[in-house]
Amino acid sequence: MASIWRYANPKKFIETSDRVLPVIAWGAVAALVVGLVWGFFFTPEDYRQGSTVKIIYIHVPAAMMAINAWAMMLVASLIWLVRRHHVSALAARAAAPVGAVMTVIALATGAIWGQPMWGTWWAWDPRLTSFLILFLFYLGYSALWAAVEDDDTAADLTAILCIVGSVFALLSRYAVNFWNQGLHQGASVMRAGAIAGDTQERVSNVFAAPLFVCMAGFVLLFVALVLLRTQTEIRARRMRALLARERMG
Amino acid sequence: MMVDLGKYAGTVLSAYGVSLVLIGGIVALSLWRARRMKAQLRAVEERVKHGL
Numbered sequence: 026m027a028s029i030w031r032y033a034n035p036k037k038f039i040e041t042s043d044r045v046l047p048v049i050a051w052g053a054v055a056a057l058v059v060g061l062v063w064g065f066f067f068t069p070e071d072y073r074q075g076s077t078v079k080i081i082y083i084h085v086p087a088a089m090m091a092i093n094a095w096a097m098m099l100v101a102s103l104i105w106l107v108r109r110h111h112v113s114a115l116a117a118r119a120a121a122p123v124g125a126v127m128t129v130i131a132l133a134t135g136a137i138w139g140q141p142m143w144g145t146w147w148a149w150d151p152r153l154t155s156f157l158i159l160f161l162f163y164l165g166y167s168a169l170w171a172a173v174e175d176d177d178t179a180a181d182l183t184a185i186l187c188i189v190g191s192v193f194a195l196l197s198r199y200a201v202n203f204w205n206q207g208l209h210q211g212a213s214v215m216r217a218g219a220i221a222g223d224t225q226e227r228v229s230n231v232f233a234a235p236l237f238v239c240m241a242g243f244v245l246l247f248v249a250l251v252l253l254r255t256q257t258e259i260r261a262r263r264m265r266a267l268l269a270r271e272r273m274g
Numbered sequence: 275m276m277v278d279l280g281k282y283a284g285t286v287l288s289a290y291g292v293s294l295v296l297i298g299g300i301v302a303l304s305l306w307r308a309r310r311m312k313a314q315l316r317a318v319e320e321r322v323k324h325g326l
Contacts, residue, residue: 065290076279079286083293126300130293137289141282246275246297250304257308260315267318 056242092123119254
């Protein structure tokens with residue numbers, strides 16, 4: 026079996042991602058259109074939440090990707106620190122703005138849903154607060170990349186920031202399990218009882234089926250955007266290197 | 275194909291609106307930057323190749 030590390034070669038990475046990108050991008054479009062149209066037009070209202078239940082088709086996948094994007098950045102950062110593959114550092118950099126947008130979507134849709142349901146746009150609840158801190162980490166991570174001129178130094182510093190920020194990514198996922206307080210409800214899609222088939226524990230199938238399609242759409246969208254943006258970062262790095270060489274004569 | 279969102283129509287539509295604008299924004303920005311960087315790199319490579 027060919028080694029996965031061959032994709033650490035920028036040229037090989039661009040060649041391969043050019044081939045798979047259209048498939049992943051169109052897969053994302055198809056899953057998002059099917060999932061959102063299904064959820065928005067063809068699911069009933071919830072007996073307590075009314076039509077606001079339709080917000081879960083965006084809120085849950087966005088929140089999931091906000092955390093998973095940071096997890097992907099963590100893996101890429103560790104690869105950079107251990108193996109010094111530039112493509113992995115650039116992939117982490119490429120993922121950060123996408124993760125930040127996912128976090129904003131989760132926070133914004135949560136606030137819009139919370140106003141009529143909880144009677145407030147915002148509460149200093151463990152999960153909401155850890156999500157806000159995660160968003161600030163995304164901003165800090167991108168700002169650090171932009172602020173440091175030397176690419177390798179920037180990759181080292183941002184990798185360390187990413188490891189520190191992982192605590193808040195974990196808290197964002199498990200805050201409701203650590204503290205039995207706050208407004209945000211516990212997990213109802215990916216919890217043990219739900220997976221084991223306990224119908225009392227899980228979201229009804231009528232909502233869960235389009236939700237899973239939307240989640241698949243968000244995952245594919247994230248992968249497509251990260252591949253495209255990593256290609257851009259590879260080209261930007263090459264251009265900086267060529268310009269530096271040109272300046273030195 | 276109309277859906278009756280009842281008294282929460284504004285809430286649901288604004289949540290979808292904000293999200294679609296943000297998703298559209300990051301997709302458009304990523305595509306624009308990808309095209310621009312490709313063109314810029316091609317120009318620099320040509321210049322270096324021909325020693326201009």
